[in-house]
Amino acid sequence: MRICHLYASNPDEISGVARDLDLLGLSADVFSFSDGASAERPDLVCVYTGTDAPEALSFCQILGKEEAMSGVLLLTLVRVEQLRELFLREGAFDDFLVVPYQLAELDARLRHLLWRAKQGEQADLLNLGPLVINVGTYQVHVDNEPVDLTYMEYELLKFLASHRGRVFTRQTLLSRVWGYDYFGGTRTVDVHVRRLRAKLGEHANVIQTVRNVGYKFAG
Numbered sequence: 001m002r003i004c005h006l007y008a009s010n011p012d013e014i015s016g017v018a019r020d021l022d023l024l025g026l027s028a029d030v031f032s033f034s035d036g037a038s039a040e041r042p043d044l045v046c047v048y049t050g051t052d053a054p055e056a057l058s059f060c061q062i063l064g065k066e067e068a069m070s071g072v073l074l075l076t077l078v079r080v081e082q083l084r085e086l087f088l089r090e091g092a093f094d095d096f097l098v099v100p101y102q103l104a105e106l107d108a109r110l111r112h113l114l115w116r117a118k119q120g121e122q123a124d125l126l127n128l129g130p131l132v133i134n135v136g137t138y139q140v141h142v143d144n145e146p147v148d149l150t151y152m153e154y155e156l157l158k159f160l161a162s163h164r165g166r167v168f169t170r171q172t173l174l175s176r177v178w179g180y181d182y183f184g185g186t187r188t189v190d191v192h193v194r195r196l197r198a199k200l201g202e203h204a205n206v207i208q209t210v211r212n213v214g215y216k217f218a219g
Helices: 013-024 055-064 080-090 103-123 151-162 170-178 187-206
Strands: 002-008 026-032 044-048 072-076 096-099 125-128 131-134 140-141 207-210 212-217
Touching: 002 013, 013 026, 013 044, 013 103, 044 055, 044 103, 055 080, 096 103, 125 151, 131 151, 131 187, 140 187, 151 170, 151 187, 151 212, 170 187, 170 212, 187 207, 187 212
Parallel strands: 002 026, 002 044, 044 072, 072 096
Antiparallel strands: 125 131, 131 140, 207 212
């Protein structure tokens, strides 16, 4: 079940909202603004303004700085147009909903936020069969298991994987991955390729040697 964090100045005011979220398949954990942002990563965050828009705005801005938050759905009882201008100008939320609301509209807006968050996550992934590279978090998984790479091993793997099938000379890899101001020899590339292959295990052959030329990613 997906987890939703529901924040309000007075949690007692939003018991009905929490019940609606549960009905829609979201396990709703209720917090007060004074509790601060939870350290746990939720699938979605909802903020209920009540009648105190400034306090809700300030809290939304705090949430917006938390990288773990996938979206903020603003539930408001105050004047819509006033809030729309205020919160859009401050960039403090992803969507809003006027209370009282229809359950179907709450469902539709929640689904849209979750879909958008999923699209963003997918855009950060290079799915290469058993190998998955997350370019947003610098993580690599092979057969769903994390692989511990150094920064340059990761950069080399990402570069080759982003240009599948294309052959690069060692000198080109030095320039494109290590940078034009790198003065090391081409042996550096061979060393990193060897280490990468060792860490990729049975999938080491995704990095292929092209004799007398260089390397390519064949996954």
